[in-house]
Amino acid sequence: MIPPAFEYLRPQTIPEAISLLQQHGEDAKILSGGQSLIPMMKLRLARPAFLVDINRIAGLAYIKEEGGFLKIGALTREADLEASPLIQSKYPIILDTAHVIADPQVRNMATVAGNLAHGDPANDHPATMLALGAQIVAMGAKGERVVAIEEFFLSVFTTALQPGEILTEIRIPAPPAHSGGAYFKLERKVGDFATAAVAAQVTLDGKGLCQKAGIGLTNVGPAPIKARKAEDFLRGKKLDAANIAQAAQLAAEDAQPSADLRGPAEYKKGLVKELARRALTRAAERAGK
Protein backbone atom coordinates (compact mmCIF):
# COMPACT_ATOMS: atom_id res chain seq x y z
CA MET A 1 0.00 0.00 0.00
CA ILE A 2 1.41 3.30 -1.06
CA PRO A 3 0.67 6.64 0.58
CA PRO A 4 -0.28 9.66 -1.51
CA ALA A 5 2.65 11.87 -2.41
CA PHE A 6 3.80 14.35 0.21
CA GLU A 7 6.61 16.79 0.78
CA TYR A 8 9.19 15.67 3.33
CA LEU A 9 10.72 18.24 5.63
CA ARG A 10 13.45 17.56 8.15
CA PRO A 11 14.01 20.46 10.58
CA GLN A 12 17.15 20.48 12.70
CA THR A 13 15.69 22.46 15.62
CA ILE A 14 12.40 22.82 17.44
CA PRO A 15 11.85 26.46 16.39
CA GLU A 16 12.37 25.38 12.77
CA ALA A 17 9.86 22.56 13.22
CA ILE A 18 7.30 24.86 14.80
CA SER A 19 7.72 27.37 12.01
CA LEU A 20 7.12 24.66 9.41
CA LEU A 21 4.04 23.43 11.23
CA GLN A 22 2.67 26.97 11.42
CA GLN A 23 3.40 27.55 7.77
CA HIS A 24 1.51 24.49 6.61
CA GLY A 25 -1.21 24.27 9.26
CA GLU A 26 -3.66 21.42 8.82
CA ASP A 27 -1.68 20.07 5.86
CA ALA A 28 1.29 19.08 8.02
CA LYS A 29 1.84 16.19 10.43
CA ILE A 30 4.79 15.48 12.69
CA LEU A 31 6.73 12.31 12.01
CA SER A 32 8.46 10.91 15.07
CA GLY A 33 8.39 7.10 15.39
CA GLY A 34 5.84 6.86 12.62
CA GLN A 35 4.59 3.52 13.88
CA SER A 36 1.00 4.77 14.11
CA LEU A 37 1.11 7.46 11.44
CA ILE A 38 2.81 5.59 8.62
CA PRO A 39 0.38 2.62 8.67
CA MET A 40 -2.46 5.16 8.52
CA MET A 41 -0.81 6.91 5.58
CA LYS A 42 -0.37 3.57 3.81
CA LEU A 43 -4.09 2.96 4.19
CA ARG A 44 -4.69 6.54 3.06
CA LEU A 45 -6.60 7.26 6.27
CA ALA A 46 -4.11 10.06 6.89
CA ARG A 47 -3.01 12.18 3.94
CA PRO A 48 -0.70 14.95 5.15
CA ALA A 49 0.67 17.03 2.30
CA PHE A 50 3.72 17.83 4.44
CA LEU A 51 5.54 15.47 6.77
CA VAL A 52 7.74 17.18 9.37
CA ASP A 53 10.33 14.62 10.46
CA ILE A 54 11.59 15.65 13.92
CA ASN A 55 13.89 12.65 14.40
CA ARG A 56 17.08 14.59 13.74
CA ILE A 57 16.39 17.28 16.35
CA ALA A 58 19.06 16.91 19.02
CA GLY A 59 18.41 16.85 22.74
CA LEU A 60 14.88 15.43 22.69
CA ALA A 61 15.65 11.90 23.84
CA TYR A 62 16.25 11.63 27.57
CA ILE A 63 14.97 9.99 30.72
CA LYS A 64 15.95 11.84 33.87
CA GLU A 65 14.81 12.82 37.34
CA GLU A 66 14.89 16.53 37.97
CA GLY A 67 13.10 18.94 40.27
CA GLY A 68 10.80 16.30 41.73
CA PHE A 69 9.75 14.95 38.33
CA LEU A 70 10.62 12.09 36.07
CA LYS A 71 11.14 13.82 32.73
CA ILE A 72 10.90 11.89 29.48
CA GLY A 73 11.92 13.64 26.27
CA ALA A 74 9.73 13.51 23.20
CA LEU A 75 12.04 11.34 21.12
CA THR A 76 12.58 8.72 23.82
CA ARG A 77 11.83 5.37 22.15
CA GLU A 78 9.88 2.61 23.88
CA ALA A 79 13.04 0.49 23.65
CA ASP A 80 14.93 3.23 25.55
CA LEU A 81 12.37 2.99 28.36
CA GLU A 82 12.78 -0.77 28.50
CA ALA A 83 16.55 -0.47 28.68
CA SER A 84 16.64 2.33 31.26
CA PRO A 85 17.92 1.27 34.68
CA LEU A 86 15.96 4.18 36.20
CA ILE A 87 12.66 3.01 34.73
CA GLN A 88 13.41 -0.62 35.58
CA SER A 89 14.15 0.12 39.21
CA LYS A 90 11.84 3.00 40.10
CA TYR A 91 8.96 3.03 37.62
CA PRO A 92 7.84 -0.57 37.00
CA ILE A 93 4.42 0.64 35.83
CA ILE A 94 6.12 2.38 32.91
CA LEU A 95 8.20 -0.71 32.19
CA ASP A 96 5.04 -2.86 32.28
CA THR A 97 3.49 -0.50 29.75
CA ALA A 98 6.45 -0.25 27.38
CA HIS A 99 6.82 -4.05 27.34
CA VAL A 100 3.33 -4.62 25.95
CA ILE A 101 3.44 -2.00 23.25
CA ALA A 102 3.60 -3.77 19.88
CA ASP A 103 6.84 -5.73 19.42
CA PRO A 104 10.63 -5.23 19.54
CA GLN A 105 10.98 -3.71 16.07
CA VAL A 106 8.15 -1.24 16.60
CA ARG A 107 9.50 -0.34 20.04
CA ASN A 108 12.85 0.60 18.47
CA MET A 109 11.15 3.37 16.54
CA ALA A 110 7.99 4.23 18.48
CA THR A 111 8.23 7.21 20.81
CA VAL A 112 6.45 7.74 24.12
CA ALA A 113 5.42 11.21 22.97
CA GLY A 114 3.91 9.85 19.79
CA ASN A 115 2.02 7.23 21.77
CA LEU A 116 0.38 10.10 23.66
CA ALA A 117 0.11 12.75 20.93
CA HIS A 118 -1.49 10.45 18.37
CA GLY A 119 -4.64 10.36 20.49
CA ASP A 120 -5.50 6.76 19.76
CA PRO A 121 -7.53 5.38 22.69
CA ALA A 122 -5.94 2.01 21.94
CA ASN A 123 -2.44 3.25 22.72
CA ASP A 124 -1.06 2.11 26.08
CA HIS A 125 0.82 5.03 27.63
CA PRO A 126 -2.24 7.29 27.99
CA ALA A 127 -3.82 5.14 30.72
CA THR A 128 -0.51 4.88 32.55
CA MET A 129 0.09 8.62 32.37
CA LEU A 130 -3.46 9.20 33.65
CA ALA A 131 -2.74 6.90 36.58
CA LEU A 132 0.53 8.74 37.28
CA GLY A 133 -0.97 12.23 37.02
CA ALA A 134 1.55 13.27 34.38
CA GLN A 135 1.97 16.64 32.69
CA ILE A 136 2.48 17.25 28.99
CA VAL A 137 4.86 19.98 27.87
CA ALA A 138 4.03 21.47 24.49
CA MET A 139 6.14 23.96 22.53
CA GLY A 140 4.51 26.35 20.08
CA ALA A 141 5.14 29.71 18.50
CA LYS A 142 4.05 31.41 21.72
CA GLY A 143 6.48 29.36 23.79
CA GLU A 144 6.02 26.50 26.20
CA ARG A 145 2.82 25.41 27.86
CA VAL A 146 2.07 22.64 30.34
CA VAL A 147 -1.14 20.62 30.10
CA ALA A 148 -2.35 18.30 32.85
CA ILE A 149 -2.86 14.80 31.51
CA GLU A 150 -6.49 14.82 32.70
CA GLU A 151 -7.12 17.59 30.19
CA PHE A 152 -5.01 16.20 27.38
CA PHE A 153 -7.13 13.49 25.75
CA LEU A 154 -10.25 14.97 24.21
CA SER A 155 -11.63 12.41 21.78
CA VAL A 156 -10.56 9.90 19.14
CA PHE A 157 -7.29 11.10 17.61
CA THR A 158 -7.86 14.46 19.26
CA THR A 159 -5.66 15.85 21.99
CA ALA A 160 -5.23 19.28 23.55
CA LEU A 161 -2.23 19.92 21.28
CA GLN A 162 -2.93 22.95 19.12
CA PRO A 163 -1.86 23.18 15.47
CA GLY A 164 1.76 24.31 15.38
CA GLU A 165 2.57 22.70 18.74
CA ILE A 166 5.00 19.89 19.41
CA LEU A 167 4.90 17.69 22.49
CA THR A 168 8.46 18.06 23.79
CA GLU A 169 8.43 16.47 27.24
CA ILE A 170 6.38 14.31 29.56
CA ARG A 171 6.68 15.06 33.27
CA ILE A 172 5.69 12.59 35.92
CA PRO A 173 5.61 13.77 39.54
CA ALA A 174 8.09 11.55 41.37
CA PRO A 175 5.92 9.19 43.41
CA PRO A 176 6.27 9.53 47.18
CA ALA A 177 7.57 6.66 49.30
CA HIS A 178 5.22 3.67 49.60
CA SER A 179 3.95 4.06 46.08
CA GLY A 180 3.55 1.37 43.49
CA GLY A 181 1.94 0.87 40.13
CA ALA A 182 1.23 -1.76 37.51
CA TYR A 183 -0.19 -2.09 34.01
CA PHE A 184 -2.14 -5.15 32.93
CA LYS A 185 -3.17 -5.62 29.31
CA LEU A 186 -5.03 -8.40 27.55
CA GLU A 187 -4.21 -8.76 23.88
CA ARG A 188 -5.17 -11.46 21.38
CA LYS A 189 -1.55 -11.89 20.36
CA VAL A 190 1.78 -10.19 20.88
CA GLY A 191 1.74 -6.83 19.18
CA ASP A 192 -2.02 -6.36 19.21
CA PHE A 193 -3.81 -3.37 20.65
CA ALA A 194 -5.49 -4.00 24.00
CA THR A 195 -8.78 -5.84 24.15
CA ALA A 196 -8.71 -3.85 27.38
CA ALA A 197 -5.97 -2.70 29.74
CA VAL A 198 -5.78 -1.05 33.14
CA ALA A 199 -3.06 1.09 34.74
CA ALA A 200 -3.11 1.52 38.51
CA GLN A 201 -0.84 3.66 40.67
CA VAL A 202 -1.32 3.85 44.46
CA THR A 203 0.35 5.61 47.37
CA LEU A 204 -0.02 4.34 50.92
CA ASP A 205 -0.01 6.59 53.99
CA GLY A 206 1.77 5.96 57.29
CA LYS A 207 -0.99 3.61 58.44
CA GLY A 208 -0.85 1.50 55.28
CA LEU A 209 -4.12 2.91 53.97
CA CYS A 210 -4.54 4.22 50.44
CA GLN A 211 -3.65 7.90 50.37
CA LYS A 212 -4.11 8.28 46.64
CA ALA A 213 -5.01 6.10 43.69
CA GLY A 214 -4.76 6.73 39.96
CA ILE A 215 -6.49 4.37 37.54
CA GLY A 216 -6.44 4.61 33.73
CA LEU A 217 -8.31 2.45 31.22
CA THR A 218 -7.09 1.63 27.69
CA ASN A 219 -9.21 1.07 24.60
CA VAL A 220 -12.61 1.01 26.26
CA GLY A 221 -13.88 4.36 25.04
CA PRO A 222 -13.28 7.12 22.49
CA ALA A 223 -10.44 8.39 24.67
CA PRO A 224 -8.41 6.83 27.50
CA ILE A 225 -10.49 6.90 30.66
CA LYS A 226 -9.64 8.03 34.18
CA ALA A 227 -11.63 5.80 36.53
CA ARG A 228 -12.49 8.51 39.04
CA LYS A 229 -15.21 6.65 40.94
CA ALA A 230 -12.81 3.84 41.72
CA GLU A 231 -10.03 6.29 42.63
CA ASP A 232 -12.30 8.21 45.02
CA PHE A 233 -13.59 5.00 46.59
CA LEU A 234 -10.12 3.77 47.50
CA ARG A 235 -9.00 6.94 49.25
CA GLY A 236 -8.47 6.28 52.96
CA LYS A 237 -9.23 2.59 52.65
CA LYS A 238 -7.11 -0.49 53.15
CA LEU A 239 -6.07 -2.10 49.87
CA ASP A 240 -7.41 -5.51 50.78
CA ALA A 241 -9.08 -7.95 48.41
CA ALA A 242 -12.61 -6.76 49.19
CA ASN A 243 -11.90 -3.07 48.59
CA ILE A 244 -9.88 -3.80 45.50
CA ALA A 245 -12.73 -5.90 44.14
CA GLN A 246 -15.18 -3.07 44.77
CA ALA A 247 -12.85 -0.54 43.14
CA ALA A 248 -12.46 -2.85 40.15
CA GLN A 249 -16.24 -2.99 39.78
CA LEU A 250 -16.40 0.82 39.85
CA ALA A 251 -13.62 1.06 37.27
CA ALA A 252 -15.54 -1.28 34.98
CA GLU A 253 -18.59 0.96 35.31
CA ASP A 254 -16.54 3.88 33.96
CA ALA A 255 -15.59 1.89 30.86
CA GLN A 256 -17.51 2.62 27.65
CA PRO A 257 -16.28 -0.13 25.33
CA SER A 258 -17.54 -0.72 21.81
CA ALA A 259 -18.19 -4.19 20.48
CA ASP A 260 -15.71 -5.13 17.77
CA LEU A 261 -13.56 -8.02 16.58
CA ARG A 262 -11.87 -8.10 19.97
CA GLY A 263 -15.12 -8.87 21.74
CA PRO A 264 -18.57 -7.73 22.85
CA ALA A 265 -18.95 -4.69 25.12
CA GLU A 266 -20.09 -6.72 28.13
CA TYR A 267 -17.06 -8.97 27.81
CA LYS A 268 -14.73 -5.96 27.72
CA LYS A 269 -16.38 -4.48 30.81
CA GLY A 270 -15.85 -7.75 32.62
CA LEU A 271 -12.26 -7.72 31.42
CA VAL A 272 -11.70 -4.22 32.80
CA LYS A 273 -12.97 -5.40 36.17
CA GLU A 274 -10.57 -8.32 36.32
CA LEU A 275 -7.59 -6.38 34.96
CA ALA A 276 -8.28 -3.55 37.43
CA ARG A 277 -8.32 -6.10 40.24
CA ARG A 278 -4.95 -7.49 39.10
CA ALA A 279 -3.39 -4.07 38.51
CA LEU A 280 -4.51 -2.72 41.90
CA THR A 281 -3.30 -5.87 43.66
CA ARG A 282 0.12 -5.66 42.05
CA ALA A 283 0.31 -1.90 42.63
CA ALA A 284 -0.48 -2.43 46.32
CA GLU A 285 2.19 -5.13 46.56
CA ARG A 286 4.76 -2.84 44.98
CA ALA A 287 3.70 0.04 47.24
CA GLY A 288 4.09 -2.09 50.30
CA LYS A 289 7.72 -2.90 49.58
Place this chain on the structure above:
Amino acid sequence: MLKKQTIRVKVNGREREADVEPRLLLVHFIREVLGLTGTHIGCDTSHCGACTVVLDGRTVKSCTMFAVQAEGGELTTVEGLMKDGQLHPLQEGFKEEHGLQCGFCTPGMLMSSYALLSKNPKPSEEQIRWGISGNLCRCTGYQNIVKAVEYAAGKLEQQKMAQGGAR
Protein backbone atom coordinates in the same frame (compact mmCIF):
# COMPACT_ATOMS: atom_id res chain seq x y z
CA MET B 1 4.06 15.98 -6.52
CA LEU B 2 6.56 13.43 -7.78
CA LYS B 3 9.50 15.50 -6.62
CA LYS B 4 12.44 13.27 -5.78
CA GLN B 5 15.29 13.73 -3.36
CA THR B 6 18.70 12.13 -3.23
CA ILE B 7 19.47 9.83 -0.38
CA ARG B 8 22.72 8.17 0.58
CA VAL B 9 22.66 5.03 2.68
CA LYS B 10 25.39 2.54 3.53
CA VAL B 11 23.88 -0.84 2.71
CA ASN B 12 25.66 -4.02 3.82
CA GLY B 13 28.88 -2.04 3.95
CA ARG B 14 28.53 -0.36 0.56
CA GLU B 15 27.61 3.28 -0.03
CA ARG B 16 24.46 3.50 -2.15
CA GLU B 17 22.81 6.60 -3.57
CA ALA B 18 19.46 7.06 -5.28
CA ASP B 19 16.81 9.63 -6.12
CA VAL B 20 13.57 8.69 -4.44
CA GLU B 21 10.13 10.11 -3.78
CA PRO B 22 9.58 10.80 -0.08
CA ARG B 23 6.69 8.34 -0.05
CA LEU B 24 8.91 5.45 -1.19
CA LEU B 25 8.83 2.91 1.64
CA LEU B 26 12.19 1.66 2.86
CA VAL B 27 11.19 -1.90 1.93
CA HIS B 28 10.48 -0.84 -1.65
CA PHE B 29 13.78 1.04 -1.78
CA ILE B 30 15.59 -2.11 -0.62
CA ARG B 31 13.79 -4.48 -2.95
CA GLU B 32 13.16 -2.44 -6.09
CA VAL B 33 15.79 0.28 -6.15
CA LEU B 34 18.65 -1.72 -4.62
CA GLY B 35 17.49 -5.06 -6.00
CA LEU B 36 17.93 -6.78 -2.62
CA THR B 37 14.90 -9.01 -2.62
CA GLY B 38 15.87 -11.01 0.44
CA THR B 39 13.78 -8.61 2.55
CA HIS B 40 10.15 -9.64 2.14
CA ILE B 41 6.80 -7.90 2.26
CA GLY B 42 4.53 -10.21 4.25
CA CYS B 43 1.56 -8.22 5.46
CA ASP B 44 2.29 -4.59 4.64
CA THR B 45 0.41 -3.68 7.82
CA SER B 46 3.36 -3.67 10.24
CA HIS B 47 2.43 -6.96 11.91
CA CYS B 48 4.45 -9.83 10.47
CA GLY B 49 8.07 -8.64 10.56
CA ALA B 50 9.09 -10.31 7.28
CA CYS B 51 10.41 -6.89 6.25
CA THR B 52 12.71 -6.56 9.28
CA VAL B 53 16.13 -5.02 8.62
CA VAL B 54 18.78 -3.54 10.89
CA LEU B 55 19.17 0.25 10.63
CA ASP B 56 21.87 1.94 12.69
CA GLY B 57 22.11 -1.09 14.94
CA ARG B 58 18.39 -1.53 15.63
CA THR B 59 15.79 -3.73 14.01
CA VAL B 60 13.04 -1.84 12.22
CA LYS B 61 10.10 -2.88 10.06
CA SER B 62 11.11 -1.52 6.69
CA CYS B 63 7.50 -1.44 5.50
CA THR B 64 6.80 1.14 8.22
CA MET B 65 9.50 3.61 7.32
CA PHE B 66 10.20 5.87 4.40
CA ALA B 67 13.51 5.46 2.59
CA VAL B 68 14.25 9.15 3.13
CA GLN B 69 14.31 8.51 6.89
CA ALA B 70 17.33 6.23 6.39
CA GLU B 71 19.41 9.02 4.81
CA GLY B 72 22.97 8.88 6.12
CA GLY B 73 22.36 5.67 7.99
CA GLU B 74 23.79 2.17 7.98
CA LEU B 75 21.51 -0.57 6.83
CA THR B 76 22.03 -4.32 7.10
CA THR B 77 19.76 -6.67 5.21
CA VAL B 78 19.77 -10.47 5.16
CA GLU B 79 22.14 -10.35 2.20
CA GLY B 80 24.67 -8.74 4.51
CA LEU B 81 24.90 -11.67 6.90
CA MET B 82 27.13 -13.85 4.77
CA LYS B 83 30.83 -12.91 4.97
CA ASP B 84 33.51 -14.02 2.49
CA GLY B 85 31.30 -16.76 1.13
CA GLN B 86 30.71 -18.18 4.61
CA LEU B 87 27.24 -18.54 6.08
CA HIS B 88 26.66 -16.56 9.23
CA PRO B 89 26.22 -18.91 12.22
CA LEU B 90 22.54 -17.91 12.25
CA GLN B 91 22.12 -18.98 8.64
CA GLU B 92 23.94 -22.20 9.44
CA GLY B 93 21.69 -22.70 12.45
CA PHE B 94 18.52 -22.30 10.39
CA LYS B 95 19.92 -24.82 7.96
CA GLU B 96 21.06 -27.36 10.57
CA GLU B 97 18.01 -27.09 12.80
CA HIS B 98 15.40 -26.92 10.00
CA GLY B 99 14.38 -23.45 11.14
CA LEU B 100 12.39 -22.75 7.99
CA GLN B 101 9.84 -24.40 5.71
CA CYS B 102 8.52 -21.93 3.14
CA GLY B 103 11.22 -19.43 4.08
CA PHE B 104 9.08 -16.34 3.78
CA CYS B 105 9.51 -15.16 7.37
CA THR B 106 13.12 -16.28 7.48
CA PRO B 107 14.96 -13.10 6.48
CA GLY B 108 13.04 -11.20 9.15
CA MET B 109 13.70 -13.94 11.70
CA LEU B 110 17.41 -13.85 10.84
CA MET B 111 17.64 -10.08 11.26
CA SER B 112 15.73 -10.07 14.56
CA SER B 113 17.90 -12.92 15.85
CA TYR B 114 21.04 -11.15 14.63
CA ALA B 115 20.08 -8.07 16.62
CA LEU B 116 19.14 -10.19 19.64
CA LEU B 117 22.47 -12.05 19.70
CA SER B 118 24.43 -8.81 19.28
CA LYS B 119 22.89 -7.54 22.51
CA ASN B 120 22.47 -10.83 24.34
CA PRO B 121 24.94 -13.52 23.20
CA LYS B 122 23.53 -16.18 25.53
CA PRO B 123 19.76 -15.80 25.45
CA SER B 124 17.44 -18.17 27.25
CA GLU B 125 14.59 -19.76 25.32
CA GLU B 126 12.22 -17.19 26.78
CA GLN B 127 14.50 -14.36 25.70
CA ILE B 128 14.75 -15.78 22.19
CA ARG B 129 10.97 -16.06 21.93
CA TRP B 130 10.65 -12.49 23.21
CA GLY B 131 13.35 -11.33 20.79
CA ILE B 132 11.50 -12.73 17.77
CA SER B 133 8.06 -11.75 19.04
CA GLY B 134 7.79 -9.20 16.24
CA ASN B 135 8.17 -11.90 13.59
CA LEU B 136 5.32 -14.19 12.62
CA CYS B 137 5.75 -17.66 11.14
CA ARG B 138 2.88 -19.69 9.72
CA CYS B 139 4.84 -22.84 9.00
CA THR B 140 7.15 -23.91 11.76
CA GLY B 141 5.41 -23.25 15.06
CA TYR B 142 8.66 -21.45 16.05
CA GLN B 143 10.19 -24.51 17.74
CA ASN B 144 13.01 -25.03 15.25
CA ILE B 145 13.54 -21.30 14.87
CA VAL B 146 14.34 -21.18 18.57
CA LYS B 147 16.70 -24.13 18.17
CA ALA B 148 18.37 -22.42 15.21
CA VAL B 149 19.05 -19.31 17.30
CA GLU B 150 20.39 -21.45 20.14
CA TYR B 151 22.67 -23.22 17.65
CA ALA B 152 23.93 -19.87 16.41
CA ALA B 153 24.52 -18.58 19.94
CA GLY B 154 26.62 -21.67 20.62
CA LYS B 155 28.54 -21.34 17.38
CA LEU B 156 29.27 -17.65 17.94
CA GLU B 157 30.47 -18.46 21.45
CA GLN B 158 32.78 -21.15 20.05
CA GLN B 159 34.16 -18.76 17.44
CA LYS B 160 34.81 -16.15 20.11
CA MET B 161 36.66 -18.67 22.30
CA ALA B 162 38.66 -19.92 19.31
CA GLN B 163 39.73 -16.35 18.47
CA GLY B 164 40.65 -15.74 22.09
CA GLY B 165 42.65 -18.97 22.32
CA ALA B 166 44.59 -18.25 19.16
CA ARG B 167 46.24 -15.24 20.78
